[in-house]
Amino acid sequence: MSDIGLIGASTRVGAFVKILKEKFASTHRIAGIMDCDPGKMKGFCEVHDLQVPCFTDFDRFCQEVKPEIVLITTVDSTHADYVIQCLDRKISCIVEKPLCISHEQCRQIDAAVKRNPEVFAATSHNARYYPAFQEMKRLVSGGAIGKILRVEYTDMLDREHGTSYFRRWNSRRKYSNGLELHKSSHHFDRLNYLLDSYALEVTADGTLSRYGAKVPHKFEGVNCHSCAHKNECPEFFEYDKKMFQSEIYTPDMCIYSPDIDIEDNFTAAIRFANGVLGTYSLCAHTQYEGEIITVEGETGRLEMRKVYYRKAGEINSVHGDELIMDNSLKLFRFRGGVENIAIPKVSGSHGGADDQIITAFFSPERPADLPTIYDGMQAVLTGCAVVESIRQGRKVPVQLPGIG
Numbered sequence: 001m002s003d004i005g006l007i008g009a010s011t012r013v014g015a016f017v018k019i020l021k022e023k024f025a026s027t028h029r030i031a032g033i034m035d036c037d038p039g040k041m042k043g044f045c046e047v048h049d050l051q052v053p054c055f056t057d058f059d060r061f062c063q064e065v066k067p068e069i070v071l072i073t074t075v076d077s078t079h080a081d082y083v084i085q086c087l088d089r090k091i092s093c094i095v096e097k098p099l100c101i102s103h104e105q106c107r108q109i110d111a112a113v114k115r116n117p118e119v120f121a122a123t124s125h126n127a128r129y130y131p132a133f134q135e136m137k138r139l140v141s142g143g144a145i146g147k148i149l150r151v152e153y154t155d156m157l158d159r160e161h162g163t164s165y166f167r168r169w170n171s172r173r174k175y176s177n178g179l180e181l182h183k184s185s186h187h188f189d190r191l192n193y194l195l196d197s198y199a200l201e202v203t204a205d206g207t208l209s210r211y212g213a214k215v216p217h218k219f220e221g222v223n224c225h226s227c228a229h230k231n232e233c234p235e236f237f238e239y240d241k242k243m244f245q246s247e248i249y250t251p252d253m254c255i256y257s258p259d260i261d262i263e264d265n266f267t268a269a270i271r272f273a274n275g276v277l278g279t280y281s282l283c284a285h286t287q288y289e290g291e292i293i294t295v296e297g298e299t300g301r302l303e304m305r306k307v308y309y310r311k312a313g314e315i316n317s318v319h320g321d322e323l324i325m326d327n328s329l330k331l332f333r334f335r336g337g338v339e340n341i342a343i344p345k346v347s348g349s350h351g352g353a354d355d356q357i358i359t360a361f362f363s364p365e366r367p368a369d370l371p372t373i374y375d376g377m378q379a380v381l382t383g384c385a386v387v388e389s390i391r392q393g394r395k396v397p398v399q400l401p402g403i404g
């Protein structure tokens with residue numbers, strides 16, 4: 001039996017717990033949890049029906065739980081410290097994306113990996129495993145559209161989903177370094193994986209246009225549950241009180257807070273090492289949710305669309321499949337018509353991607369193409385370059401000399 005330690009009693013790691021219980025109960029068990037917030041751990045254990053020891057002290061957690069592998073799903077800015085400490089203790093780690101949030105953290109993780117090359121470590125880039133995207137990868141790798149020339153990636157977070165980031169720690173640069181890392185690291189990893197390459201340089205622009213203190217608004221507070229305007233504010237949000245039994249932090253912070261300091265709308269032009277040119281954009285206040293990826297090759301063009309509308313009043317179906325209005329992968333050829341590519345049907349969170357990646361992580365024979373720590377780093381470095389390019393108003397290189 002392998003003992004798994006959870007670093008972070010996060011909403012995210014719930015998907016791992018569910019799949020581990022359903023599919024790996026005979027080989028793996030959750031042996032303990034570490035988080036800086038006792039109330040969050042209490043709520044987490046109740047929601048997931050876990051009776052395991054909980055720790056706020058990392059050293060004690062390691063000494064008493066002795067995990068073989070840890071799942072690191074804390075706030076983004078804290079990942080690096082835990083990865084490094086675990087590697088140096090020879091504990092295998094699976095780290096949520098983004099792997100970390102800065103160049104300096106990449107350098108420190110790189111040094112820890114080089115000190116401990118025998119220790120398994122991976123980045124949980126589950127978005128790669130979305131079935132339509134896997135089909136796209138299969139076609140590109142198999143030469144179905146010839147040499148790739150250009151990619152376009154449009155990510156749309158509708159007003160409900162987009163707003164959710166601005167109620168939480170994610171909207172503070174010191175914790176996430178922006179959606180360019182927190183959210184887009186998924187997409188930069190997908191592009192690197194799809195093109196079998198990595199981003200070399202980036203030219204970007206971005207704004208904060210719908211959230212934060214500068215946006216015209218009638219009501220403002222610290223968080224919804226303590227707000228004097230809770231009965232009249234159209235942005236009032238009721239958080240999950242069973243999960244967040246915290247005395248420290250609640251995910252209902254005011255979306256007009258002056259502390260919000262990240263972009264909610266940005267675009268980037270990316271040059272990849274293999275010569276492909278790409279455009280990328282993310283907007284966190286769109287009319288409908290989804291993503292559109294197109295890849296232009298010398299002999300064909302692939303278009304993946306996954307877009308869906310939310311029903312009125314619906315707040316919890318961000319990742320459900322029931323409202324999808326277009327979930328397609330199409331192959332176009334010049335004067336050759338359109339081929340609809342069949343997308344395998346899979347179920348579960350994130351369109352089935354979680355089941356795929358978690359099964360790959362915990363299978364007796366791990367597949368060779370799991371997203372590595374260096375894949376995680378490439379995505380982080382691209383996100384950092386986008387942030388820097390927006391700040392400096394010029395083209396910025398992505399790579400860090402000596403890394404990899």
Ligand SMILES: NC(=O)c1ccc[n+]([C@@H]2O[C@H](COP(=O)([O-])OP(=O)(O)OC[C@H]3O[C@@H](n4cnc5c(N)ncnc54)[C@H](O)[C@@H]3O)[C@@H](O)[C@H]2O)c1
Nearest residue numbers: 008009010011012035036037040073074075076078096097
């Ligand atoms: N791959 C995906 O699809 C996906 C989806 C959602 C979130 N995520 C990632 O998962 C992670 C968690 O996100 P979430 O939305 O579930 O967040 P969350 O707020 O639910 O959980 C974060 C946890 O980290 C804890 N924490 C903060 N600082 C800490 C520290 N120094 N030491 C120990 N614990 C600390 C908090 O108390 C909290 O319990 C993030 O890195 C996020 O990017 C990935």
